[in-house]
Amino acid sequence: MDTIYALASARGKAGVAVVRISGPLAFWAVEKLAGNVPAPRRTALRVLKNAEGVMLDEALVICFEKGASFTGEESAELQLHGSVAIINAVLQALADLDGLRLAEAGEFTRRALENEQLDLAQVEGLADLIEAETEAQRRQALKVFSGALGDKAERWRAALLRAAALIEATIDFADEEVPTDVSPEVLELIALTMMELEEEIKGARMAERIRDGFEVAIVGPPNAGKSTLLNALAGREAAITSEFAGTTRDIIEVRMDLQGLPVTLLDTAGLRETSDVVEAIGIDRARSRAAHADLRVILLPNADAEPEMLPQDGDLVLIGKDDSGAYPQSVSGKTGQGVDLMVAHIATTLSDRASDASSAIRERHRVAIQDALVSMESARNEVLLGGERAELAAEELRRAVYALNCLVGRIDVENILGEIFSSFCIGK
Secondary structure, three states, X not given: OOEEEEEOOOOOOEEEEEEEEEOOOHHHHHHHHHOOOOOOOOOEEEEEEOOOOOEEEEEEEEEEOOOOOOOOOOEEEEEEEEOHHHHHXXXXXXXXOOOEEEOOEOHHHHHHHHOOOOOHHHHHHHHHHHHOOOHHHHHHHHHHHOOHHHHHHHHHHHHHHHHHHHHHHHHHOOOOOOOOOOXXXXXXXXXXXXXXXXXXXXXXXXXXXXXXXXXXXXXXXXXXXXXXXXXXXXXXXXXXXOOOOOOOOOOEEEEEEXXXXXXXXXXXXXXXXXOOHHHHHHHHHHHHHHHHOOEEEEEEOOOOOOOOOOOOOOOEEEEOOOOOXXXXXXXXXXXXXXXXXXXXXXXXXHHHHHOOOOOOOOHHHHHHHHHHHHHHHHHHHHHHOOHHHHHHHHXXXXXXXXXXXXHHOOOOOHHHHHHHHOOOOEOO
């Protein structure tokens, strides 16, 4: 396997820049630049020189032996002064060494996967951790990166392998009298595992919402104060406001961190009957997008008005443009009256829902778990039909184990690796 290197920190000027090296020639490369190799996992100050003996930088060097590094290979990190010139000079010195090449995007992490330092779910967790913008995303990604989903999958897999082994034992001794009926234990193992998998499926949607972001739609008739409220929440003029009805025709999106949660606010077209074809399209889109949002803020023009949409659980129905605060259930984007209470309600509602999130954070995870559940249901039915169906029950359990193996990347994942690693930067 090639020895690879790359800048692991962000490009540009910085206090410190980190260059990572991994592969069978990593220690040799350090020796060429630094003169000698520091003791593994001991940071040492070294003067780095190129092949001509020209000093490049005075840097901290740390080496990791095979099996004790992120990639599982001999690896080293050079912690340089963050000058662009120094970084370029060190990268050029590494490029001049035979047997070394610049790493591709995500190649360090891919090697960690191939060397079984990480499972595929952990790799996906790491990708999400790098992309995390809010505290909720950071916590969720870190949990998956730490192996939470892989640990669960291993427990489920062990239970199914135990159940399959019990069934196969009855097949092996089909011509002999088996002293114990294994079906009660097999059915219990299947039932307990299915219960856990079903709980994981239930929380998968919320986990995906934390990863991709919640949507909160602001809806109501024209001139109810929707765009002014969006601008107040965004802290900028994201939407055009005017006294003319139908000003907002398309959906305007503003992404923000709402008390640690990723939330996209949607300003929608005013809901009303109209003969304007373009405005009508905007209204149809508004209704559709609002119906699929996680929560709706429904604004009313006055206290006597009826909501334009039927409120759902967690939705807010408020009087908009209540600049004076005359009504308790009201809000004003112009003065800020009621905005804090509205934000607190949204954050509390979404946080309560997010607390049910599982470790299955991607659609791929949900599909693999669902496949395992289908096979386990079939296996249970075969066991209930009697001993003559033992071979079919064992085969269904093997299919369930296969699905769980796909979940953590033991098998059948080549087709999705390109998509996963395309989100990684070079050096990670």
